[in-house]
Each structure stands twice: as structure tokens, then as C-alpha cells.
Amino acid sequence: MPTRAPYPFAQIEPSWQKAWAQADCFRAAQPGEAGSEKPKKYILDMFPYPSGAGLHVGHLEGYTATDIISRYWRMRGHNVLHPMGWDAFGLPAEQHAVQTGTHPRLTTKKNIDNFRRQIQAMGFSYDWSREIDTTDPKYFRWTQWIFLKLYNKGLAYVAEAPVWYCPALGTVLANEEVLTTPEGPRSERGNHPVERRPMRQWMLKITAYAERLLQDLDLLEWPESLKEMQRNWIGKSEGAEVDFTLVGSDEKITVYTTRPDTLFGATYVVLAPEHPLVSSLTSPAQRESVEKYRQESASKSDLERTELAKTKTGTPLGSFVVNPVNGEKIPIWVADYVLASYGTGAVMAVPAHDERDFEFAEKFSLPIRHVIRPESGKSEAGCFADDGINVDSGFLDGLKTPEAKIRMTEWLEKKGQGRHQVRYKLRDWLFSRQRYWGEPFPILWRGETHEPLSDCDLPLTLPELSDYQPSPSGEPPLAKANSWRIMPDGRTRETNTMPQWAGSCWYYLRFCDPRNDQASWGAQAEKYWMGGGGVDLYVGGAEHAVLHLLYARFWHKVLFDLQLVSQPEPFRRLVNQGIILGEDNRKMSKSVGNVVNPDEVIAEHGADALRVFEMFMGPLEQMKPWSSKGMEGAVRFLSRIWRLVCEETDTGEWVPSTHLSEDAPDKETTRALAKATAKVTTDIEGLQLNTAISALMILVNHLTSLPKRPKGALLHLARLLSPFAPHLAEEVHQRLGGKGLVSLAEWPSYRAEDLQDDILELPVQVNSRLKGKIQIHPQATREEIESMIRGHSDLEAWTGGKSIQKIIIVPGRIVNLICP
RNA sequence: GCCCGGGUGGUGGAAUGGCAGACACAAGGGACUUAAAAUCCCUUGGGGAGAAAUCCCCGUGCGGGUUCGACCCCCGCCCCGGGCACCA
Structure with a gap:
């Protein structure tokens, strides 16, 4: 015989979910509608990719937190936009299609239905009238429309360049989608090996926004670590280009350095093996060894060239340049510790003040000349890479490093031998994929030239295919759809599709006005909901630090420049929820078998208990392990609230408790209510939901100890509880004779003097x-x-x-x- | 190597300069019960003294410092997690 539930959540929860849906009580008012005169809050979750595996408890942690915040602000009289949708283009549905022949559309629909069911079972207060799906032509019509804005602004271009290609996924990937692992470069999705291949691809000019993407991080209330990751990714450095003239010709080598102040200490110059001048600068005597070295470098994997390469390698070219600042003749080397992809692919080597140059100079017995001494302490023989004071540096002698940099750069500019230069590590965004299940590019080719579709031809939908496999040569599946691809006039459609990130770059804008079929969004709606710096609270995982969150900021800035949005940044405040580990303290994974299935938890303990437990486990941002015992504690807490109000008859029915009282709360109870209200209020606003719940527990402990329980106090409790355990709160509220829905009730207040x-x-x-x-x-x-x-x-x-x-x-x- | 987090009872955690360990979980004891489950009550950082009420000592990774007072602020280390990594 199954054990009886400690309180009847299985009846309560579905019935209140139905009641909310019927009352349509979480619908956000559009500007102009009744309700829009209230102050707005835009509370957003990172919308999920609807996978076949269903939701996991980690999703639910973030969604529960935003739901509590949304319900709270609604009760505080705000017009709250709290939407949900589906980031539904992507590879898994397509891989499933390759294996089974099932159209990705069907797989996606099935998964979305399952996700929606799971989310609704949690009683989240989403405005379902705004639900969006990135694979819906009514949605991606506008994704294509935004692409055309980028295209027409000159921010989308086709380039033949070495790109990351993943044979297992059958597609190219963006830099941000490639991870450096001990096994070499791997795909962010699936952890497959990736390789460099020269291919012709669509690129988006995100580098044009590098400086603003960096600067505007200061406007954002984001975790410092996340901002730092974006800063590192953008990788700004300031320095100078210096021209070194070749001995015996007017040709020159331009190097990039962040330390122009050390130019007096430059004792050689190094080119990357791929540098275009290597061949022409190699002396006949060195030709053989240089060629050999270049071949060796080319055959090395990236791993061998970076992490494992503890010892430096290289070979001299047999030619020389002149150091512009002192006229000295110094040799040119080629070495693969210099990267072709950064700066000018050439560096001036200052072994006394750069670790790598020092190591190289030691190995090849090249001269080491100290030109900087520490500000305090004396010069040592080794390498000193910090700022200091110039010595043996002519006109720089005695200057501190920052000043010396400026003076040297000025000198170079005056002599025409160099210039101030700012560099970024950020590369343009590789935007095309050789896949079927993505947004088609609204682009037509006429021979070698491309042209945009016009807005009225959108959406450009996907053709039906029977075979979703990309060809081994890298031809996208759409290349097979000849009747779709080839226009009557001979022009052909672009057969690549957009990456998964495209749809999520702007979905938060569509939520502002999701049913608009005249425009991507109405200006008034955007101004209203995005006002005050954008989305008021955005919660999601940290895995998107340099992917979605960088791409979306980029698109948003483009739209801002086009005056299509009113704010320079999309997400004012962002919080990363921590990972929920398995009960064994390991990451949840199917193969380990420690995955917690929310469906089972809800069936066993109810959605309210799951909500309460996930919030009570610890701070939202922190990584923390699941505990089934802790889960039972949450159920116990809720059932104690239930039994404050109801008691069970011999026949198993729940009837009003005989301890209920119509009297006003006594002084101590009034104080307990005031303290709980104050604490829960500040904790919700500070997103400290674990301590908010403990404050509720303290209040419940007090009420339990009372011989007579004032109904007024319990109604007050129901309102405080409502954001956390909304179903139970509604039921208690109703059984105590509370009017209307507690979800729409006013947030309780207290008198300051009652706190004393x-x-x-x-x-x-x-x-x-x-x-x-x-x-x-x-x-x-x-x-x-x-x-x-x-x-x-x-x-x-x-x-x-x-x-x-x-x-x-x-x-x-x-x-x-x-x-x- | 560099950057960002973090280290508190048996466990999750609370306390951001003022009674360390709120609130839970686990454990132990008791009440109710034929019994079990559920529920309710009590104890619970470690050590010591006492018949007892009580009292004393130690305690927030380690070592120093500032302060009447430090988990909290400062300096130096150790360990764990995450990110970046030959970016000149």
C-alpha cells in the first residue's frame, strides 16, 4: 500500500494551475492596455533548447528563482513580463533525423510539448500568450530580417579563411564554440575533435563592436567573473607597430608590441612560420633549414605548438633588419612561438624583458640587453617583464614605463617608423553552418556575387528533404534541394544555414511584442519593456559567457545604432544559477546514473516542495548537491503549514482545524509576522531565497506553537508563501476564506514598531x-x-x-x- | 603561469566589524501506538571541571597584522572550483 501523502498536493496543484490559466492572471499588459500604467519589470530566463531528455532540476532552479521574483513584483503592484519560449533550432533534432528519418520539425514539436508540460507542472507564472519558438517561420522571418539589417550595414560578409571544422558534426564552428582541451581543440557541443580547414563562409563583423562591447560591460550588473571572461575574450591590448627596415633593401617588417619602451633592448626579430615574407627574406644558405622548419611547424598540431611546447624552436633566416631607434643591425628568425593570427605575425624580441624571448635567446645564445630596471631593488641577470625605469635607452633614460611607452611611440610616429596601435583578440563571428535545421540565409547568388532578398520575400522557409546528411566534402544538406535552391532566372540560394545562436540573439525583444506580424517588435512595446537599461533580471547558466551573451550584446548594439531599440545593452542585471550536482556530489549524468528526474520528484513530493527545496538548498549562484532527505524536509515544512489550517478526520478527509481562531493575533505573533515580512521582502529583492525560506520556517514554527491560530495571521502567511509555494498558498488562502487569488493579492505590509x-x-x-x-x-x-x-x-x-x-x-x- | 570565485559542526548552509553555527538535514533520547510509519517534544561544535545550577578552555584552511572586538578588513602562504593561457 502506498504511503499517504502528507498533504494533498496531487489534487491541489493541478487544480490551481487550471484556475490561473482560466483567470489568465499572469498576462502582462502591453503599453496602452489596462495595467500598463503600473511600473514594469521584465524578468527573463534563458529559454531552453528542448532536448529529448526533458528538463533537469538545474533548469528548474533558475526558473523557480525568476518565478518567485516575478510573483513578488506582481504582488507589489508591478506589470511583470515573465515569458517562456523555445530555442529550438539545433543539431540534436537533426542528428535524430539522420538516424531515424523523422523530420526535425516533428522531433522538435514533441520535445517542446514535453518541456511545456514539465514547466507547467511547476506552476510557473509565465505569460503563455507570449510563447515563442525560434523554428516558427513567424519568428525566424524576423531573424532573417535582422540578418538583412546586418548585411545592408556591411556587417555580414563572405570570406575564404581557415575555419574550425568538425567532421563528426559535419559543420564549421565559431571560435567561441571551440574549446581548448588536453586532447586538443574540441567542439563545445559533443566534445568532438575539430580541425582547421580553409573554407568559404559567412562572417559577421563583431570586431567592429569590440571596443563598445568592452566599454559597456561597465554599465551592467553582471557577475564580475563573467564580465572578466568577456573582457579576456575581447582581449584588448594597447601598444605600437614598429617598422624595421631590411638591411640591403627598402622593404620593411612591421611588428606589433605592447612594450615600445623596450625597443632599445630588441636584439632580434621573429616571424611566424606562416608570415608571407619568410620565403623572400631567407638567404640561399639558410633556405634548406628554413623550409624544413616551416614544414615541421605546419605538421604540428595546435597542441604541440602551444601547451606541450616547453622548449622553443626556430631557425635564422640569414637576413637582417635595422633597429630604428639605434640603427643596430639585428638578425631575423622564424619561430613558431610567434602566432600568425595575432598582431602582424611578427615580433621584436626583447629577451631581457619578455619571458618567451628570454627562453628563446637562452636556447640560441642570442644577446640579452637590459634596458629596464625595477623601480625598487636592483637589476638582476634574468628576465624582468614588469614595469620599471628605463636605462641604457637614450632619450628614455630615467622614465617610468607608462611615460616611456608614450615617448617612444611619439618618437616613432615623428620618424614615420611606427604608430600607436590597439589590438583585440576577438575575431569576426563565423556565422554559417552546413546544416539543415537552422534559419536559411535570405541571400541569393548570381555567379560569384551575392544579393539580399527583400523584406517582403521573408520568411524564407526550409524545403522538405528526405536526406539530412551533409556531404563529406562539406556541402550542406540544402545543396540537394535543387527545386528550392535554383531560381527560374538561374540565381541560386545560399545553402548554409545560420548557427543556433541566431534565434537567441534577439528573442528577448520578440517577447516584448510577440504577436506583431507587421514588425519584429513595436517601438512603443520595446521602449516600455526594455526601459531602464533592458531586461531587469536575466537568469541562466554560466556556460553562455562568451557565446549567447556576447552575440546577443553585439546584435543589440547593431539594432541600437539603427535606432530599432532604445537601450545600448539588452540585459541590465544577470545572475548565473549554480550547477546542481547529484546526491553523490558528482555532476549529474546519465552514464553515472545520478540524474534527478523532476517528473518523479513532483509525483512523489509535489511541485511546491520541489520549488521550496531547490531554493532552500543554498545561494542561487552556488554549486550544490541534491539531497533526497533535504527534499523530504521541504515536504515536511509545507505539510506543517497545511496542518496549521486543516486536520484529518478518521475517514481521511481534511477539514478546517479546530485550533483556528477569529481573534486578532497577539503581540508576539504580530511581531513574528512583521519580522518574517521584513526579512522575506529584503531577501527576495536581494535574491537570497534560501534565507527568505528560513524566515518563513521560523514564522511557521512560531504559529505551530500557538494553541489558537488567528486566521488573520495565517492569511498573512499565505501571502508571504505565495511566491515560493503558490499552489499551497492559494489553497490555504481559499480555505481560510481569503478573497480572490492570493497570487494577485497585495504583498503584505507591517508596522515598523512591530519589529521591536x-x-x-x-x-x-x-x-x-x-x-x-x-x-x-x-x-x-x-x-x-x-x-x-x-x-x-x-x-x-x-x-x-x-x-x-x-x-x-x-x-x-x-x-x-x-x-x- | 595569469585572472575570478570559494574554504565555517557529521551534512547543506547562516552571520560582511559586535553573543559563530540561524534555518534545515542527519544522529540520539522521549511522548503517542499492540507495533511500525507519520506526528509532537527534548538534546546535539570539540574538550574539561562539578552532584547540580553552572563554570573554564579551544574553535570559521594556515601564519602574521589592524581593532576594545575579526568568519568578516589588511599582508603572506596552502588547498578546492571555474576561466584564460606562447596574444608579444
């Missing part, structure tokens, strides 16, 4: 050690406290008879007697 205790216990320390306590009224002044201490019967015992030299009194906090 009648008597305060003030700890008394002697020489900072706790000795005793005095009881005093809370507003007692220093003078009153001091006179009470001095007259206290225990004073002698506390001080051990010693005289008091000093009394430190912090009213309301502590007394410390100093008795030497």
Missing part, C-alpha cells in the same frame, strides 16, 4: 569575552546602559573586582568593559 522586541538582551563582555547579559528596553541610550551596568549586581563577578578603564557601548548590539 519589548526587552532586549544586551551581551556584556569584559575584555572582549562574553560574561553575561543585561535586559533593557530596545531604545536605551548609552547613558542608560552605562548606569545599568555600573549598578548591576553581577558587575563584581563579571569584572573579577577589577576597575573599569573604558566602556564601549554599541546600543542594540554589545557592551564591552575594558578592565586591564
Whole structure:
């Protein structure tokens, strides 16, 4: 026989979900509609990719937090936009199609239906009238439309370049989608090996926005670590280009350096093996060894060239350049510690002040010349890479590094031998994929030239295919759809599709006005919902730090420049929810078998208990392990609330508790309510939901101890509980005769004076050690406290008879007697 | 190597300069019950003294410092997690 549930959540939860849907009570008012006069809040979750595996408890942690915040602000009289949708283009549905022949559309629909069911079972207060699906032509019509904006602004271009190609996925990937692992470069999705291949691809000019993407991070309330990751990814550096003229010709090599102040210490120049001048600068005597070295480098994997390469390799070209600042003749080397892809692919080597150059110079016995000394302490023989003071540097002697950099750059500019230069590591965004299940590009080719579709031809939908496999040569599946691809006039359609990130780059804007079929969004709606710096709270995983969150900021800035949006940044405040580990403290994974299935938890304990437990586990941002015992504790807490209101008859029915009372709450209960209300209110606003719940527990513990339970106090509790456990809160509210839906009730208030205790216990320390306590009224002044201490019967015992030299009194906090 | 987090009872965590361990979980004891489950009550950082009420000592990764007072602020280390990594 199954054990009886501690309270009837299985009946309560579905029935209130139905009641909310019927009352349509979470619909956000559009500007102009009734309700839009209220202040707005836009509370957003990172919308999920609807996978076949269904939701996991990690999704639900973030969604529960935003739901609590949304419900709270609604009760505080705000017009809350809290939407949900599906980021539904992507590879898994397509891979499933390759294996089974099922159209990705069908797989996607099935998965979406399952995700929606799971989300609705949690009782989240989404405005379902705004649900969006990135694979819906009514949606991606506007994704294509935004692409055309980028295209027409010159921010989309086709380039033949070495790109990351993943044979297992059958597609190219963006830099941001490739991870550096001990096994070499791997795909972010699926962890497959990836390789460099020269291919012709669509690129988006995100580099044009590098500086603004960097600067505007300062506008954002985001976790510092995440901002730092974006800063690193953008990778700004400031320095100078320096021209080194070749000995015996007017040709020159341009290098990039962040330390122009060390130019007097440059003792050689290094080119990357791929540098275009390597061949022409190699002397006949060196030709053979240089060619050999280049071939060796080319055959090395990236891994061999970077992480494992503890020892530097290289070979001289046999030619020389002139150091512009001192006219010295210095040799040119080729070495693969210099990257072709950064700066100019050439560096000036200053072994005394750069670790890598130092290592190389040591190995090949090249001269090391110190031109910087530390500001304090003396110069040492090794490598000194920090800022300091110039020595043996002509006109820079005695200058500190920042000043010396400026002076040297000025000198180079005056001589026409160099210039100030800012560099970024950020590369343009590789935007095309050789896949079927993505947005088709609204682009036509006529021979070698491309042209855009016009807006009225959108959406450009996908053709039906029977075979979704990309060809081994890298031809996309759409290349097979000849009737779709080839236009009557001979022009052909672009057969690549957009990457999964395209749809998520702007979905938060569509939520502002999701049913608009005249425009991507109405200006008024955008201004209203995005006002005050964009989305008010955005919650999601940290895995999108340099992917979605960078791409979306980029698109948003383009739209801002086109005056299509009113704010420079999309997401004002962002919080990353921490990972929920399995009960064994390991990452949840199917193969380990420690995955917690929310469907089962809801069936066993109810959605409210799952919500409460996930929030009670610990701080939202923190990684924390699942605990089935802890889950039971949450159920116990909720069932105690239930039994405050109801009791069970012999026949198993729940009837109103005989302890209920119509009387007004006593003073202590009034105080308990006030304290809980104050704490829950500040904690919700500070997103400290674990301590908010503990405040509710303290209140419930107090109410449980009462012989008579005032209904007013329980109704107050129901409102405080409503954001956290909304189903139970509604049921309790209704059973106590509360009017309307508690979800729409006003957030409870309290009188400040009710927070005060009648008597305060003030700890008394002697020489900072706790000795005793005095009881005093809370507003007692220093003078009153001091006179009470001095007259206290225990004073002698506390001080051990010693005289008091000093009394430190912090009213309301502590007394410390100093008795030497 | 560099950057960003973090280290508190048996466990999850609370306390951002003022009584360390709120609130839970687990454990132990008790009540109710034929019994079990559920529920309710009590104890619970470690060590020591006492018949007891009580009292004393130690305690927030380690070592220093600032302060009447430090989990909290400062300096130096150790360990764990995440990110970046030959970017000149």
C-alpha cells in the first residue's frame, strides 16, 4: 500500500494551475492596455533548447528563482513580463533525423510539448500568450530580417579563411564554440575533435563592436567573473607597430608590441612560420633549414605548438633588419612561438624583458640587453617583464614605463617608423553552418556575387528533404534541394544555414511584442519593456559567457545604432544559477546514473516542495548537491503549514482545524509576522531565497506553537508563501476564506514598531569575552546602559573586582568593559 | 603561469566589524501506538571541571597584522572550483 501523502498536493496543484490559466492572471499588459500604467519589470530566463531528455532540476532552479521574483513584483503592484519560449533550432533534432528519418520539425514539436508540460507542472507564472519558438517561420522571418539589417550595414560578409571544422558534426564552428582541451581543440557541443580547414563562409563583423562591447560591460550588473571572461575574450591590448627596415633593401617588417619602451633592448626579430615574407627574406644558405622548419611547424598540431611546447624552436633566416631607434643591425628568425593570427605575425624580441624571448635567446645564445630596471631593488641577470625605469635607452633614460611607452611611440610616429596601435583578440563571428535545421540565409547568388532578398520575400522557409546528411566534402544538406535552391532566372540560394545562436540573439525583444506580424517588435512595446537599461533580471547558466551573451550584446548594439531599440545593452542585471550536482556530489549524468528526474520528484513530493527545496538548498549562484532527505524536509515544512489550517478526520478527509481562531493575533505573533515580512521582502529583492525560506520556517514554527491560530495571521502567511509555494498558498488562502487569488493579492505590509522586541538582551563582555547579559528596553541610550551596568549586581563577578578603564557601548548590539 | 570565485559542526548552509553555527538535514533520547510509519517534544561544535545550577578552555584552511572586538578588513602562504593561457 502506498504511503499517504502528507498533504494533498496531487489534487491541489493541478487544480490551481487550471484556475490561473482560466483567470489568465499572469498576462502582462502591453503599453496602452489596462495595467500598463503600473511600473514594469521584465524578468527573463534563458529559454531552453528542448532536448529529448526533458528538463533537469538545474533548469528548474533558475526558473523557480525568476518565478518567485516575478510573483513578488506582481504582488507589489508591478506589470511583470515573465515569458517562456523555445530555442529550438539545433543539431540534436537533426542528428535524430539522420538516424531515424523523422523530420526535425516533428522531433522538435514533441520535445517542446514535453518541456511545456514539465514547466507547467511547476506552476510557473509565465505569460503563455507570449510563447515563442525560434523554428516558427513567424519568428525566424524576423531573424532573417535582422540578418538583412546586418548585411545592408556591411556587417555580414563572405570570406575564404581557415575555419574550425568538425567532421563528426559535419559543420564549421565559431571560435567561441571551440574549446581548448588536453586532447586538443574540441567542439563545445559533443566534445568532438575539430580541425582547421580553409573554407568559404559567412562572417559577421563583431570586431567592429569590440571596443563598445568592452566599454559597456561597465554599465551592467553582471557577475564580475563573467564580465572578466568577456573582457579576456575581447582581449584588448594597447601598444605600437614598429617598422624595421631590411638591411640591403627598402622593404620593411612591421611588428606589433605592447612594450615600445623596450625597443632599445630588441636584439632580434621573429616571424611566424606562416608570415608571407619568410620565403623572400631567407638567404640561399639558410633556405634548406628554413623550409624544413616551416614544414615541421605546419605538421604540428595546435597542441604541440602551444601547451606541450616547453622548449622553443626556430631557425635564422640569414637576413637582417635595422633597429630604428639605434640603427643596430639585428638578425631575423622564424619561430613558431610567434602566432600568425595575432598582431602582424611578427615580433621584436626583447629577451631581457619578455619571458618567451628570454627562453628563446637562452636556447640560441642570442644577446640579452637590459634596458629596464625595477623601480625598487636592483637589476638582476634574468628576465624582468614588469614595469620599471628605463636605462641604457637614450632619450628614455630615467622614465617610468607608462611615460616611456608614450615617448617612444611619439618618437616613432615623428620618424614615420611606427604608430600607436590597439589590438583585440576577438575575431569576426563565423556565422554559417552546413546544416539543415537552422534559419536559411535570405541571400541569393548570381555567379560569384551575392544579393539580399527583400523584406517582403521573408520568411524564407526550409524545403522538405528526405536526406539530412551533409556531404563529406562539406556541402550542406540544402545543396540537394535543387527545386528550392535554383531560381527560374538561374540565381541560386545560399545553402548554409545560420548557427543556433541566431534565434537567441534577439528573442528577448520578440517577447516584448510577440504577436506583431507587421514588425519584429513595436517601438512603443520595446521602449516600455526594455526601459531602464533592458531586461531587469536575466537568469541562466554560466556556460553562455562568451557565446549567447556576447552575440546577443553585439546584435543589440547593431539594432541600437539603427535606432530599432532604445537601450545600448539588452540585459541590465544577470545572475548565473549554480550547477546542481547529484546526491553523490558528482555532476549529474546519465552514464553515472545520478540524474534527478523532476517528473518523479513532483509525483512523489509535489511541485511546491520541489520549488521550496531547490531554493532552500543554498545561494542561487552556488554549486550544490541534491539531497533526497533535504527534499523530504521541504515536504515536511509545507505539510506543517497545511496542518496549521486543516486536520484529518478518521475517514481521511481534511477539514478546517479546530485550533483556528477569529481573534486578532497577539503581540508576539504580530511581531513574528512583521519580522518574517521584513526579512522575506529584503531577501527576495536581494535574491537570497534560501534565507527568505528560513524566515518563513521560523514564522511557521512560531504559529505551530500557538494553541489558537488567528486566521488573520495565517492569511498573512499565505501571502508571504505565495511566491515560493503558490499552489499551497492559494489553497490555504481559499480555505481560510481569503478573497480572490492570493497570487494577485497585495504583498503584505507591517508596522515598523512591530519589529521591536519589548526587552532586549544586551551581551556584556569584559575584555572582549562574553560574561553575561543585561535586559533593557530596545531604545536605551548609552547613558542608560552605562548606569545599568555600573549598578548591576553581577558587575563584581563579571569584572573579577577589577576597575573599569573604558566602556564601549554599541546600543542594540554589545557592551564591552575594558578592565586591564 | 595569469585572472575570478570559494574554504565555517557529521551534512547543506547562516552571520560582511559586535553573543559563530540561524534555518534545515542527519544522529540520539522521549511522548503517542499492540507495533511500525507519520506526528509532537527534548538534546546535539570539540574538550574539561562539578552532584547540580553552572563554570573554564579551544574553535570559521594556515601564519602574521589592524581593532576594545575579526568568519568578516589588511599582508603572506596552502588547498578546492571555474576561466584564460606562447596574444608579444
